[in-house]
Amino acid sequence: MSNEQLDALREQLDGVNMQLLELINERARLAQEIGQVKSTAGQKRFDPVRERNMLDMIAENNKGPFETSTLQHLFKQIFQASLELQEDDNRKALLVSRKKKAEDTVVDLKGEKVGDGQQRLIMGPCSVESYEQVYEVAKAMKEQGLTLLRGGAFKPRSSPYDFQGLGKEGLEILKQVADELDMTVISEVMNPQDVEMATKYVDVIQIGARNMQNFDLLKEVGSHNTPVLLKRGLSATIDEFIKAAEYIIANGNENIMLCERGIRTYEKATRNTLDISAVPILKQETHLPVLVDVTHSTGRRDLLEPTAKAALAIGADGVMAEVHPDPAVALSDSAQQMDIPQFQAFLESLRETGLYKL
Numbered sequence: 001m002s003n004e005q006l007d008a009l010r011e012q013l014d015g016v017n018m019q020l021l022e023l024i025n026e027r028a029r030l031a032q033e034i035g036q037v038k039s040t041a042g043q044k045r046f047d048p049v050r051e052r053n054m055l056d057m058i059a060e061n062n063k064g065p066f067e068t069s070t071l072q073h074l075f076k077q078i079f080q081a082s083l084e085l086q087e088d089d090n091r092k093a094l095l096v097s098r099k100k101k102a103e104d105t106v107v108d109l110k111g112e113k114v115g116d117g118q119q120r121l122i123m124g125p126c127s128v129e130s131y132e133q134v135y136e137v138a139k140a141m142k143e144q145g146l147t148l149l150r151g152g153a154f155k156p157r158s159s160p161y162d163f164q165g166l167g168k169e170g171l172e173i174l175k176q177v178a179d180e181l182d183m184t185v186i187s188e189v190m191n192p193q194d195v196e197m198a199t200k201y202v203d204v205i206q207i208g209a210r211n212m213q214n215f216d217l218l219k220e221v222g223s224h225n226t227p228v229l230l231k232r233g234l235s236a237t238i239d240e241f242i243k244a245a246e247y248i249i250a251n252g253n254e255n256i257m258l259c260e261r262g263i264r265t266y267e268k269a270t271r272n273t274l275d276i277s278a279v280p281i282l283k284q285e286t287h288l289p290v291l292v293d294v295t296h297s298t299g300r301r302d303l304l305e306p307t308a309k310a311a312l313a314i315g316a317d318g319v320m321a322e323v324h325p326d327p328a329v330a331l332s333d334s335a336q337q338m339d340i341p342q343f344q345a346f347l348e349s350l351r352e353t354g355l356y357k358l
């Protein structure tokens, strides 16, 4: 074959490529339009019956030289890409997404702002055990200028025989200490029916990992103005985590903080595997503040400091860690809470490295 012949054929091929390009994009535009019509009508995007009809049509009209199976494979790729395009459009529309709102959401906790560029620390005991226990931790925090106090009153325990928390009495203790020391309280609620009551005692409602997809609870906290700290589920993907936050915002509450707390993997060296890259991904994909819980992700006291540094270095808006006056006798998470001198050393170390600035 002469060079001229080859050039001519290649020129024809380029022309066909350009026609295919036009046609594929034309098809994509139509698929997008169909997606919009379906979404307005509340119909599902993927329609297997319609896909089967299209594949049959290709088989009936195929004159070769491609095998029908080859063509069906190629067309399935195109169908899949179109479906993803419709999903992209859908993601754009998520209220928590950066695409929807470019500026960072800043959650105001009684004047202390989370997500304003200043990194914060949320600390306190795993469970509220007594007034004295909470007061001792809170006082040590206050002396260091920290005001965001966590403590569990409703505890999600793996075993029903383990300490379940003090319930409402625990919330009362938290509120009393917070009022006395002028602090902000963060505490978990597990039951949608307790949300209303809890908002009278706490400044932030925490949704724990085990309840990340408790959709009734998400809807309920979404219908209040109280800020919400939403933790990532034990086996939740980032996409599922984002959609859980969407449940809250879609019900009217925009004051949401996301908290990466480790996910379950095969690794046994830590209690969970801290997915540190979730932080920049969540910051890119959403406009919400992102925190890292170093206690529940690692489950190891010796890893709290290095992982907190990693969280601050990667751009988390805050770090959560647990502190107990005497972790050895703590009613929950005894192996991973810091005692007060360890908490002071932890803070000093973060400040020394310049990572924590307050």
Ligand code: PEP
Residues within 6 Å of the ligand: 126, 152, 156, 188, 207, 208, 209, 210, 231, 261, 293, 296
């Ligand atoms: C907690 O923060 O008290 C807690 C139980 O954490 P998680 O839901 O992340 O396990």
Ligand code: MN
Residues within 6 Å of the ligand: 126, 127, 295, 296, 322, 332, 333
């Ligand atoms: Mn705990």
